[in-house]
Amino acid sequence: MVMELEYNRSLYGIEHEAGPFEISREQIKGFSTGLGETGRIYVDEVAAQDEGYRDVVAPPTFCTVLVNKVKLPDINLQFGRTSMHAGQRVQYRAPIVAGDSLTASSHLKDVYAKTGRSGTMVFVVWETTFRNQDGTVVADVQESFARRE
Numbered sequence: 001m002v003m004e005l006e007y008n009r010s011l012y013g014i015e016h017e018a019g020p021f022e023i024s025r026e027q028i029k030g031f032s033t034g035l036g037e038t039g040r041i042y043v044d045e046v047a048a049q050d051e052g053y054r055d056v057v058a059p060p061t062f063c064t065v066l067v068n069k070v071k072l073p074d075i076n077l078q079f080g081r082t083s084m085h086a087g088q089r090v091q092y093r094a095p096i097v098a099g100d101s102l103t104a105s106s107h108l109k110d111v112y113a114k115t116g117r118s119g120t121m122v123f124v125v126w127e128t129t130f131r132n133q134d135g136t137v138v139a140d141v142q143e144s145f146a147r148r149e
Contacts, residue, residue, distance in 0.1 A: 003113045003120065005077070005078075005079060005111060005112075005113060005122060006076075006077070006078035006079070007075045007076055007077040007078065007079075007111055007124075008073075008074075008075045008076045011073060011075055011108045012107075012108055013107070014107065014108075015105045015106070015107050016070070016071070016072060016073065016105070016106045016107070017103065017104070017105055018069065018070040018071065018103070018104040018105075018106070019101075019102055019103035019104050020101045020102060020103055020133075021066050021069065021101070021102045021103070021104070022101055023058065023096060023097070023098055023099065023100045023101070023102060024098060024099075025045065025055055025056050025098040025099075027058075027065075027098075028042065028056045028057070028058045028062065028096075028098050029042075029043055029056060031058065031059065031062055031065060032056075032058075032059055035059060035061075037059050039059075041053060041056065041057045042056060042057055042058070042059055043056065044056065045098070048097075053095065053097050054097055054098075054099065055097050055098035055099055056097070056098045057095050057096065057097055058095070058096035058097070058098075060090065060092035060139075061090050061092075062096055062139075063090060063096070063128075063130050063138070063139040063141050064088060064090060064141065066102065066104065066130065067088075067104070067128050067141045067143060070104050070106055070128055072106055072126055075108065075111065075124060077111070077122060077124065077147060079113075079122045079147050079149070080121075080122060080147035080148045080149045081147075081149060082147065082148050082149070083145060083146070083147050084145070084146050084148075085143070085144075085145060085146075086123060086144040086145055086146035087143070087144045088141065088142070088143050088144070089141070089142045090139055090140070090141050091139060091140040091141075091142075092138075092139055093136075093137045093138050093139055093140065094132070094136050094137065094138045094139075095138070096130075096132070096138050096139070100132045100133060100138075101132065101133040102130050102131065102132055102133075102138065103130070103131050104128050104129070104130050104131075105128065105129050105131070106126055106127065106128040106129075107126070107127055108124070108125075108126060109125040109126060109127045109142065110123070110124075110125040111123070111124050111125070118148075119148065119149065120148070120149070121146045121147065121148045122146065122147045122148075123144050123145070123146050124144070124145045124146075124147070125142060125143070125144050125145075126142070126143050126145075127140060127141070127142045127143075128140070128141045128142075128143070
């Protein structure tokens with residue numbers, strides 16, 4: 001039996017823009033320190049410059065902080081009463097360096113139901129692409145949210 005889900009399907013194919021996000025040395029160093037990152041290019045601007053970067057480089061998962069600042073529309077899902085974050089995947093594409101200005105473009109990727117031992121859950125998947133000031137894609141972040149009854 002296939003479950004017919006009710007939600008705003010007109011959101012497919014629509015890009016939701018956010019930004020710009022100005023990336024500072026302090027943001028990168030704070031994120032790196034919080035992760036316990038010991039790579040010198042992430043915490044020392046001189047070491048980063050010695051490696052050919054203009055300033056400190058953000059660790060590959062840095063966009064997980066920025067994706068929380070992207071406002072996504074409500075798809076008006078007619079299912080369940082409890083919502084939760086169900087996962088995140090980051091695809092690193094190019095370095096993010098202090099001084100970059102990033103923009104984000106998000107779109108609804110998928111909505112599907114899955115039934116397991118604890119019952120049926122509906123997953124809503126968004127994909128966000130981050131680009132720097134030169135138009136270079138630096139990361140893709142896919143986020144899943146779950147609803148259950």
